[in-house]
Amino acid sequence: MQRARCYLSGERAVVLELEPPVSLSSQQRIWGLSARLTGRPEVTEVIPGMNNITVVLSDPQQHALDAIEWLQGWWETSEALELETRDIAIPVVYGGDSGLDLAEVARHSGLTPQQVVEAHAAGRYTVYFIGFQPGFPYLAGLDERLHTPRRAEPRLVVPAGSVGIGGSQTGVYPLAAPGGWQLIGRTDIALFTPQQQPPTFLRPGDRVRFVPQKEGIC
16 A cells, blocks of 8 residues: 655645555545545545645644544545546647747657657546646646656746646646746637636546647647
């Protein structure tokens, strides 16, 4: 079993964090533990992340120290939860003004920009969790050749719909915001629409593939 450590975070939360590596099986156990904790009287909010879960306590003065023990115990007896999945295709214009860092990813990987696009589009990704921004999907399954460090200097504004690479992950910015991921393309699909229910286009467990559009590769 993957080792985990629990610790307090601030005044109201306790965190369970798994040792690497990140895997679908461990993420499914995080989903299962999240479902088990949701609705309990001592818990206000459950926030699943990638290889971690944060639990906000309703009465931290009473439960904080005990929470470390019971969260650890519940993890050890947790079971995998296979969420209902959907297959989602996201059209992407790669390179050019839509993907200003495509050349940098190509340089770092030793591939040509076209090969980067082909490798990225060939991937079959799983949404592990939604975070950072409303609707921002953290996707597992990126080809190891494309693993690229984040930019040394984040951009002040990353356009909505930008498809980026940050380390071993790829994702899509739902909203314009500062960001340091390497931008390789852009999609017109809206990933966050507050007027809709649910407001997020993707959800944990979804399977995602990217479909290159003809223009923009450089």
